[in-house]
Amino acid sequence: xxxxxxxxxxxxxxxxxxxxxxxxxxxxxxxxxxxxxxxxxxxxxxxxxxxxxxxxxxxxxxxxxxxxxxxxxxxxxxxxxxxxxxxxxxxxxxxxxxxxxxxxxxxxxxxxxxxxxxxxxxxxxxxxxxxxxxxxxxxxxxxxxxxxxxxxxxxxxxxxxxxxxxxxxxxxxxxxxxxxxxxxxxxxxxxxxxxxxxxxxxxxxxxxxxxxxxxxxxxxxxxxxxxxxxxxxxxxxxxxxxxxxxxxxxxxxxxxxxxxxxxxxxxxx
Amino acid sequence: xxxxxxxxxxxxxxxxxxxxxxxxxxxxxxxxxxxxxxxxxxxxxxxxxxxxxxxxxxxxxxxxxxxxxxxxxxxxxxxxxxxxxxxxxxxxxxxxxxxxxxxxxxxxxxxxxxxxxxxxxxxxxxxxxxxxxxxxxxxxxxxxxxxxxxxxxxxxxxxxxxxxxxxxxxxxxxxxxxxxxxxxxxxxxxxxxxxxxxxxxxxxxxxxxxxxxxxxxxxxxxxxxxxxxxxxxxxxxxxxxxxxxxxxxxxxxxxxxxxxxxxxxxxxx
Amino acid sequence: xxxxxxxxxxxxxxxxxxxxxxxxxxxxxxxxxxxxxxxxxxxxxxxxxxxxxxxxxxxxxxxxxxxxxxxxxxxxxxxxxxxxxxxxxxxxxxxxxxxxxxxxxxxxxxxxxxxxxxxxxxxxxxxxxxxxxxxxxxxxxxxxxxxxxxxxxxxxxxxxxxxxxxxxxxxxxxxxxxxxxxxxxxxxxxxxxxxxxxxxxxxxxxxxxxxxxxxxxxxxxxxxxxxxxxxxxxxxxxxxxxxxxxxxxxxxxxxxxxxxxxxxxxxxx
Numbered sequence: 001x002x003x004x005x006x007x008x009x010x011x012x013x014x015x016x017x018x019x020x021x022x023x024x025x026x027x028x029x030x031x032x033x034x035x036x037x038x039x040x041x042x043x044x045x046x047x048x049x050x051x052x053x054x055x056x057x058x059x060x061x062x063x064x065x066x067x068x069x070x071x072x073x074x075x076x077x078x079x080x081x082x083x084x085x086x087x088x089x090x091x092x093x094x095x096x097x098x099x100x101x102x103x104x105x106x107x108x109x110x111x112x113x114x115x116x117x118x119x120x121x122x123x124x125x126x127x128x129x130x131x132x133x134x135x136x137x138x139x140x141x142x143x144x145x146x147x148x149x150x151x152x153x154x155x156x157x158x159x160x161x162x163x164x165x166x167x168x169x170x171x172x173x174x175x176x177x178x179x180x181x182x183x184x185x186x187x188x189x190x191x192x193x194x195x196x197x198x199x200x201x202x203x204x205x206x207x208x209x210x211x212x213x214x215x216x217x218x219x220x221x222x223x224x225x226x227x228x229x230x231x232x233x234x235x236x237x238x239x240x241x242x243x244x245x246x247x248x249x250x251x252x253x254x255x256x257x258x259x260x261x262x263x264x265x266x267x268x269x
Numbered sequence: 270x271x272x273x274x275x276x277x278x279x280x281x282x283x284x285x286x287x288x289x290x291x292x293x294x295x296x297x298x299x300x301x302x303x304x305x306x307x308x309x310x311x312x313x314x315x316x317x318x319x320x321x322x323x324x325x326x327x328x329x330x331x332x333x334x335x336x337x338x339x340x341x342x343x344x345x346x347x348x349x350x351x352x353x354x355x356x357x358x359x360x361x362x363x364x365x366x367x368x369x370x371x372x373x374x375x376x377x378x379x380x381x382x383x384x385x386x387x388x389x390x391x392x393x394x395x396x397x398x399x400x401x402x403x404x405x406x407x408x409x410x411x412x413x414x415x416x417x418x419x420x421x422x423x424x425x426x427x428x429x430x431x432x433x434x435x436x437x438x439x440x441x442x443x444x445x446x447x448x449x450x451x452x453x454x455x456x457x458x459x460x461x462x463x464x465x466x467x468x469x470x471x472x473x474x475x476x477x478x479x480x481x482x483x484x485x486x487x488x489x490x491x492x493x494x495x496x497x498x499x500x501x502x503x504x505x506x507x508x509x510x511x512x513x514x515x516x517x518x519x520x521x522x523x524x525x526x527x528x529x530x531x532x533x534x535x536x537x538x
Numbered sequence: 539x540x541x542x543x544x545x546x547x548x549x550x551x552x553x554x555x556x557x558x559x560x561x562x563x564x565x566x567x568x569x570x571x572x573x574x575x576x577x578x579x580x581x582x583x584x585x586x587x588x589x590x591x592x593x594x595x596x597x598x599x600x601x602x603x604x605x606x607x608x609x610x611x612x613x614x615x616x617x618x619x620x621x622x623x624x625x626x627x628x629x630x631x632x633x634x635x636x637x638x639x640x641x642x643x644x645x646x647x648x649x650x651x652x653x654x655x656x657x658x659x660x661x662x663x664x665x666x667x668x669x670x671x672x673x674x675x676x677x678x679x680x681x682x683x684x685x686x687x688x689x690x691x692x693x694x695x696x697x698x699x700x701x702x703x704x705x706x707x708x709x710x711x712x713x714x715x716x717x718x719x720x721x722x723x724x725x726x727x728x729x730x731x732x733x734x735x736x737x738x739x740x741x742x743x744x745x746x747x748x749x750x751x752x753x754x755x756x757x758x759x760x761x762x763x764x765x766x767x768x769x770x771x772x773x774x775x776x777x778x779x780x781x782x783x784x785x786x787x788x789x790x791x792x793x794x795x796x797x798x799x800x801x802x803x804x805x806x807x
Contacts, residue, residue: 003563005556011444012281012550013316015324016497018274018305022327025272025303029329034563036556042445043507047551055553058560058660060567072483119482120497122327175549176580213657214610228554228658238581280713281550282585284593285766287543287574291596294541294572298598311714312776341752388751389766391596 001032002136003060007052008068009040010121020068020125027129028136040069044251046157049099050171050180052089054229056100061086064132068121070094076119080151081131083107083141090128095154102156107141110149157250159183166191166266168232169250177240179247181264183232188266195268199224201234202245202261214238234264270301271405272329276321277337278309279390289337289394296398297405309338313520315426315440318368319449323498325356325369333401336360336369337390345388349420350400352376352410359397364423371425376410379418426519428452435460435535437501438519446509448516450533452501457535464537468493470503471514471530483507503533539570540674541598545590546606547578548659558606558663565667566674578607582789584695587637588709588718592767594625594638602670605629605638606659614657618689619669621645621679628666633692640694645679648687695788697721704729704804706770707788715778717785719802721770726804733806737762739772740783740799752776772802 004024010016017038024031036055040048048069056065065087073094080097082089082105089105091097097105111131113119134144159168159182166188168181199207211223214237222241227233235241242248246260273293279285286307293300305324309317317338325334334356342363349366351358351374358374360366366374380400382388403413428437428451435457437450468476480492483506491510496502504510511517515529542562548554555576562569574593578586586607594603603625611632618635620627620643627643629635635643649669651657672682697706697720704726706719737745749761752775760779765771773779780786784798 001567003567007556009444013306013308013310013320014441014443015305015320018276018303018324019327019497021303022324022329022332026327026329029270029272034556034559036553037551039444039551041551042509051551051553055556055560058557058564060560060564063560075482075484122497172552174552175547175577213613215613228557228660240580278713282575282577282579282589283710283712284574284589287545287572287593288596288766290572291593291598291601295596295598298539298541308713311778344751344753391766 001030002028002064002132003032003034004064004066004132005034005036005055005059006038006066006068007036007040007048007055008038009042009048009070010038010068012038016121019122023122023126024129027126028133031129031132041252043070044249045070045096045099045154046169046171046182046251047249048096049156050182050229050231052100053102056087056089057085059087062088064088064090064135066125066128067091067096068125069096071121071124076113076124078113078149079111079124079127079131080149081109081111081141081145088135090131092124093151095152097151098153099156107147108149108151109141109145109147110151111145157182159187161191164268168264168266170247170262170264171231171250173242173247173249176235177242178233178235179241179245179264180227180229181232181234183266184230185226186230188232192268198267198269199234199264200267201264202247205245207234232264270299271297271333271401272301272303273333273335273401274303274305274324274328275307275335275337276305276309276317276324277307278311278317278339279307279337281307285390288391292391292395293398296395297402300398300401310521312339313518314339314365314368314423315438315451315520316518317365318425319440319451319498319500321365321369322371325358326354328356330355331357333357333359333404335394335397336365337394338365339363340390340393345382345393347382347418348380348393348396348400349418350378350380350410350414357404359400361393362420364421366420367422368425376416377418377420378410378414378416379420380414426451428456430460433537437533437535439516439531439533440500440519442511442516442518445504446511447502447504448511448514448533449496449498450501450503452535453499454495455499457501461537467536467538468503468533469536470533471516474514476503501533539568540566540602540670541570541572542602542604542670543572543574543593543597544576544604544606545574545578545586545593546576547580547586547608548576548606550576554659557660561660561664562667565664566671569667569670579790581608582787583608583634583637583692584707584709584720584789585787586634587694588720588767588769590634590638591640594627595623597625599624600626602626602628602673604663604666605634606663607634608632609659609662614651614662616651616687617649617662617665617669618687619647619649619679619683626670626673628669630662631689633690635689636691637694645685646687646689647679647683647685648689649683695720697725699729702806706802706804708785708800708802709769709788711780711785711787714773715780716771716773717780717783717802718765718767719770719772721804722768723764724768726770730806736805736807737772737802738805739802740785743783745772770802
């Protein structure tokens with residue numbers, strides 16, 4: 001049973017997630033389909049990249065990841081099929097691929113879409129399913145499309161580094177209102193060079209150590225840790241950090257009349 | 270593996286979607302269950318019909334569609350089992366069936382519920398599962414219930430037609446705040462008879478051509494296209510049409526103190 | 539195919555539900571995973587217990603229920619594996635187990651977590667998956683961990699009883715804004731002793747009979763019934779009881795400046 005994942009911005013009340021699965025099962029009733037999320041906020045590339053990247057690395061090798069996010073950023077002319085770290089990714093040519101991988105994929109293939117076809121979500125998902133079937137049937141990845149393809153590359157939001165600080169952007173706020181920042185443990189330690197540090201946000205909130213677990217601090221106290229995905233997280237033990245500190249995602253609009261912050265700065269000294 | 274779909278108004282935080290699947294897997298561990306949506310808004314028949322209709326036509330022939338929407342519109346005395354265009358539908362006798370199909374089903378069977386049973390959601394889902402099992406085991410559809418059944422028929426919200434215009438109602442607003450109107454491409458072309466047209470909404474917004482893709486217009490510009498489901502859609506490229514134009518679904522209440530529109534009119538000239 | 543269920547407070551936009559499933563399928567591609575809900579509100583133990591309890595009892599015997607709720611209530615040192623009424627439950631040592639079961643489990647085993655491991659959600663889900671695999675492979679439950687384990691026991695919110703009344707707490711509000719109260723049919727009948735009764739809420743709303751179905755009363759009228767899960771439910775036929783009567787869950791915060799009630803009282807006379 002080929003293992004496929006789906007990530008999209010379709011949303012739960014729509015019929016389209018069901019229609020996409022129908023298209024796929026039509027092509028191959030043996031597809032085993034796992035939903036990552038269908039609640040990627042519209043046009044929020046940093047969050048889409050964070051969700052896809054963090055989910056994908058947990059899957060068994062040779063899983064097929066279908067990413068139906070911002071399919072219509074531009075007029076769809078081709079799909080991209082990438083193979084990287086033993087995972088297959090299929091997505092639109094909208095820049096998201098390199099944001100997810102944070103490096104140039106080992107292999108990228110362009111799959112041209114028929115000029116005359118109506119390129120809506122169900123059509124695109126059926127093309128994605130056909131690509132998976134070709135791979136499952138043993139076709140070589142390079143025979144499926146164009147290997148010298150030109151495609152849109154966007155870079156993941158990157159923290160701003162200097163010798164004595166890192167400024168990170170908020171890429172996700174989870175259901176507990178924990179705040180995820182685009183600073184990985186590796187970046188943090190590399191920049192830190194063993195020095196002490198202060199994580200500063202919302203004017204004058206300061207955290208000066210990394211916890212291992214929420215319960216390392218008392219109820220209602222703030223803390224910082226590195227989450228399952230390896231990213232810096234600001235939280236309040238049994239509280240809601242984003243709401244309390246006025247923090248919001250880098251791509252999200254501020255609510256009217258509400259002061260809020262989208263970055264977090266770490267000082268090394 | 271018999272393929273079943275589930276559509277309901279249960280909502281994601283509830284235990285009932287899990288309980289329904291448990292009932293079904295109890296009856297037949299080989300059922301392959303695909304969720305269409307469990308977020309149909311309460312009592313919103315037009316949206317339920319749109320979601321079911323648009324999803325169902327993508328599925329392989331002989332899929333079983335279990336529709337747990339407005340189960341308790343009236344005291345449940347029977348379930349309906351329909352076979353139409355090679356799809357099986359099982360739902361309550363609440364009028365939704367004919368709204369989904371938009372025509373008289375090829376076959377409709379009434380499945381009487383036991384008078385003394387407590388007719389809650391888990392009970393009804395177990396009866397639905399038993400019906401599927403009977404069909405899977407080769408029983409003829411007409412032997413499963415009453416074929417001369419009387420049942421409630423409601424009609425899908427229909428656009429209002431005259432020689433020179435169509436007035437459509439908004440049946441769904443998607444996660445991008447794109448606005449879906451109950452005018453199909455076929456109805457549009459049939460009424461249009463090759464004439465030019467103006468799509469008019471929110472007092473004085475006008476669109477006079479059909480796009481193929483959102484990116485056919487500049488960012489922030491409005492457009493109209495026919496979506497995956499074949500319905501007219503009003504959108505803003507990389508924007509949120511419903512919010513910006515004050516459009517809302519035909520069955521949804523207005524927010525207090527907020528002016529909003531639920532119809533869209535096309536003039537042919 | 540071993541049948542597993544997942545219940546969590548992760549929320550739908552996060553990558554973690556996908557990552558948890560990836561961990562599990564990595565360990566055993568034959569796991570059949572059913573989602574109960576990933577929308578348990580943060581720290582809402584009564585609702586988590588209601589959802590788990592009500593879902594679990596519908597599943598076939600020997601289903602494995604993985605409960606990823608409030609995993610970090612305290613520093614995770616062990617997981618709990620319970621066997622009760624022919625169901626397996628695996629959850630954190632945070633008190634939820636006895637709230638779900640409402641009695642002492644037949645068997646509880648403590649599974650110590652490695653001291654040096656980083657105990658995040660994906661790590662914990664992989665340990666849960668390994669426990670299931672051990673059971674699937676025929677290891678005896680008592681050989682998997684410590685059987686004389688000390689663990690946190692919390693009690694489900696219980697209605698307050700006296701001879702002539704029961705006061706219940708609101709444990710869940712469903713998508714229709716029906717209001718579920720922690721009074722079971724059994725408790726109600728046992729306390730009632732055949733007497734007549736008045737269900738009183740929101741100052742002076744009174745219901746004096748139990749309906750079988752919403753449609754037992756006219757549209758817009760209030761009613762009480764026992765739901766699929768066996769709990770008392772206050773509803774309005776085709777209306778929204780919680781909003782109209784100002785009722786909210788016992789663990790939910792009041793909205794600012796809004797009067798609301800969290801209990802319901804039954805008088806017997």
